[in-house]
Structure formats: C-alpha cells, structure tokens
Amino acid sequence: MRIANKTALVTGGGSGLGEASSLRLAQEGARVFVTDISHDSAERVAHSIREVGGKATALHHDVTEESDWLRVHDAIAKECDSLDILVNNAGVAFSGNIEETTLADWRAVNSVNSDGVFLGMKSCLPLITKPGGSIINISSIEGIIGDPQLIAYNASKGAVRIMTKSAALHCTQAGYGIRVNSIHPGFIETPMVAAGVAAMGDAAEEFHQRIIAAIPMGHLGQAIDIANAVLFLASDESRYMTGSELVVDGGYTAH
Ligand SMILES: NC(=O)c1ccc[n+]([C@@H]2O[C@H](COP(=O)([O-])OP(=O)(O)OC[C@H]3O[C@@H](n4cnc5c(N)ncnc54)[C@H](O)[C@@H]3O)[C@@H](O)[C@H]2O)c1
Structure with missing residues (x-):
C-alpha cells in the first residue's frame, strides 16, 4: 500500500492510460475520483475498482470547461478533507501538418491537452492542502521531439511539459509541499x-x-508501464522530484 489513505483524481480515467492509472492507484490504497467526458466509461472503471474492495467515484467531467472543474472540486471537497494526487491525463490526438491544420483544429486540440491541464492545476491547487501532494501531468514524447504531422499535438504537449516546470517552481516558492512533474509516454497500446x-x-x-x-x-508499451510511473510520482518514493520529465518510451527518444 504505497499510497494508503491518499485521495487521487484522474482525468480521462475511463480509457487507456487513465484507466490503468486509476486501477493502479486504487490497488495501492488511494481513494480515486475517476473523471471523464464519457461518464459511462468513468463509471465502468470506478465500478471495477469497487468490485475488488477499492474506493472510487465516477464523475462526468469535460476538462476544457472551468465550470466542470469547479463542480468536480466541490464534489471532492464534500467527501474528502484534501486531495493528494492529481493526474491530468485527459487528452486527444490529432494528425495534421502546419499547412493542413486549421485554427479550429489547433484550438480543439490545445483546448483539451493544454487548457485542460492548466485548468486542472489551477482549480485543484487549493484542494491539495496536506504536505506530500503530487500533480502529474501526462505530456508525451511529442512534447519533446517534433513530428511533421503533429503540429497541434506537438504544441499542446510541449505546453504541458513547460507549464509543469512553472507550476513546480511556484509551488516550491510558495512552500506548498506540492510536487509537479510530467510523464512523457512513447507509443503505448x-x-x-x-x-x-x-x-x-x-x-x-x-x-x-x-x-x-x-x-x-x-x-x-502497455498502459501499465505508464500507470507504474504515475504511481511512483504519486508516492513519496519520488519525494525529491519536482519539475522533472519522466520519459517512458522504450528508448524512442534516446536516439
Ligand atoms: N497512448 C499513447 O501512446 C500516448 C502517448 C503519449 C501520450 N499520451 C497521452 O496520454 C493521455 C491518455 O491517452 P490514451 O492513449 O489513454 O487515450 P484514450 O483515447 O484511450 O483515453 C483518453 C480519455 O480521455 C477522455 N477525454 C477526451 N477528451 C476529454 C475531455 N475534454 N474531458 C475529459 N476527458 C476527455 C476520453 O473520453 C478517454 O476516456 C493523453 O493525454 C494522451 O495524449 C498517450
């Protein structure tokens, strides 16, 4: 039980990396708020956690909407005295180069992948009141290296990488005891x-x-490979890490 008695919020928790992370955090003792724009998916994951004796609540949540963040914030505050772990995972993919990507495409991708992470950190910081809090932002190797067909996705994930460092510095300067790190998955099934x-x-x-x-x-990679990295950053085992980039990519960016 590496994170016993902690409370976690995982966005986009109804599928893929968010699902695996929600399950892994619950296995190690956290009470998990699984949120997703698809409430059915979030509920399926929360139900599978409760079925094996864990604690989970599903919430409908569009990470691009500030009002949704406030609703999620209130739901957590009503049931828990503090949030300990925030995993900003919800994201969308979009393929297109600089010539074919429209401003509407650009805004749609950045609204979920970049604005969603900004809103998540901003609205949840006041909820993380105990020392040992951890914010984990899911970026990508595409936030580090460029791809000609991923102009909007590259930009959104690069934004997550650098806003993580800004928030990490702010939290240490303010003496909050909250660490903020990013994870950069490679190609995961x-x-x-x-x-x-x-x-x-x-x-x-x-x-x-x-x-x-x-x-x-x-x-x-498999989703569990990222979930294990999320668990490490969520736990006190990573207590000396903040503002860092954890790359989990089978060596993709090593050359
Ligand atoms: N799979 C990979 O290889 C890979 C690699 C690098 C980074 N990532 C990142 O990991 C994260 C998870 O990706 P995944 O592969 O599990 O994708 P996925 O499509 O399986 O899951 C994404 C989840 O986010 C939810 N979602 C989408 N828009 C949302 C919104 N506006 N508000 C709330 N929830 C929303 C979806 O409903 C879905 O449940 C994303 O941020 C993605 O960019 C994935």
Whole structure:
C-alpha cells in the first residue's frame, strides 16, 4: 500500500492510460475520483475498482470547461478533507501538418491537452492542502521531439511539459509541499493509438511496423508501464522530484 489513505483524481480515467492509472492507484490504497467526458466509461472503471474492495467515484467531467472543474472540486471537497494526487491525463490526438491544420483544429486540440491541464492545476491547487501532494501531468514524447504531422499535438504537449516546470517552481516558492512533474509516454497500446493506426487505412500495417522499428526495445508499451510511473510520482518514493520529465518510451527518444 504505497499510497494508503491518499485521495487521487484522474482525468480521462475511463480509457487507456487513465484507466490503468486509476486501477493502479486504487490497488495501492488511494481513494480515486475517476473523471471523464464519457461518464459511462468513468463509471465502468470506478465500478471495477469497487468490485475488488477499492474506493472510487465516477464523475462526468469535460476538462476544457472551468465550470466542470469547479463542480468536480466541490464534489471532492464534500467527501474528502484534501486531495493528494492529481493526474491530468485527459487528452486527444490529432494528425495534421502546419499547412493542413486549421485554427479550429489547433484550438480543439490545445483546448483539451493544454487548457485542460492548466485548468486542472489551477482549480485543484487549493484542494491539495496536506504536505506530500503530487500533480502529474501526462505530456508525451511529442512534447519533446517534433513530428511533421503533429503540429497541434506537438504544441499542446510541449505546453504541458513547460507549464509543469512553472507550476513546480511556484509551488516550491510558495512552500506548498506540492510536487509537479510530467510523464512523457512513447507509443503505448491504448484505444488512442489503435485508432490512429486504424485511420491509416491500407497503410496501417506498414505504419505499425515503422513505429516498432523506431523503438529500440522493439515493441509498444502497455498502459501499465505508464500507470507504474504515475504511481511512483504519486508516492513519496519520488519525494525529491519536482519539475522533472519522466520519459517512458522504450528508448524512442534516446536516439
Ligand atoms: N497512448 C499513447 O501512446 C500516448 C502517448 C503519449 C501520450 N499520451 C497521452 O496520454 C493521455 C491518455 O491517452 P490514451 O492513449 O489513454 O487515450 P484514450 O483515447 O484511450 O483515453 C483518453 C480519455 O480521455 C477522455 N477525454 C477526451 N477528451 C476529454 C475531455 N475534454 N474531458 C475529459 N476527458 C476527455 C476520453 O473520453 C478517454 O476516456 C493523453 O493525454 C494522451 O495524449 C498517450
């Protein structure tokens, strides 16, 4: 029980990395608020945690809406004296280069991936009142390296990387005892990646093989690989880490 008696909020907790992170945090003793724009998905995950004796609550939540954050904030404050762990995980993928991406596309991606993380940190900071709090922002290797087909996604994940450092510095200067770190997954097998590969149509298999060939470890990661990194940053085992970037990518960005 590495995070016994702690309270966690995981956004986008109804699928993929958010689902695996919610389950892993609950396994190690946290009470988890699983939020998602799809309430059914969040409820499915919360139900599976409760079924094995864990504590979980599902909430409908669009991370782009400040009013939703206030509602989630109030729901947590009503039931818990403090939030300890915030995992800003909700995100959307979008493929397009600088010439074909419209301003509307750009805003849609950045609104979820970047504004959502900003709003999450801003609205939850007052809830993290006990020392040992941890905010974990899910960026991407695409927040570190560029991809010609990911102009909006690259920008949104780069924003998450650097806003993490700004918030981390603010929290230490203010003496809050709250750490803020980012995680940078490589290619992980989740519905998001499966949809991206499938969208390639006839070229899907070739694209899949090209990704695998570029990963030094020779295979995609599993959601649990990221969930374990989330757990580490959530726990006091990472107590000397703040403003840092945890890359979990099978070696992709090593060359
Ligand atoms: N899978 C990967 O290889 C990979 C790699 C790097 C980074 N990431 C990042 O990890 C995070 C999770 O990705 P995933 O692969 O699990 O994707 P996923 O599509 O399986 O899950 C994303 C979840 O976010 C939810 N969501 C989408 N928009 C939302 C909104 N406005 N408000 C609240 N919830 C919303 C979806 O309903 C879904 O449940 C994302 O931020 C993604 O960019 C994923």
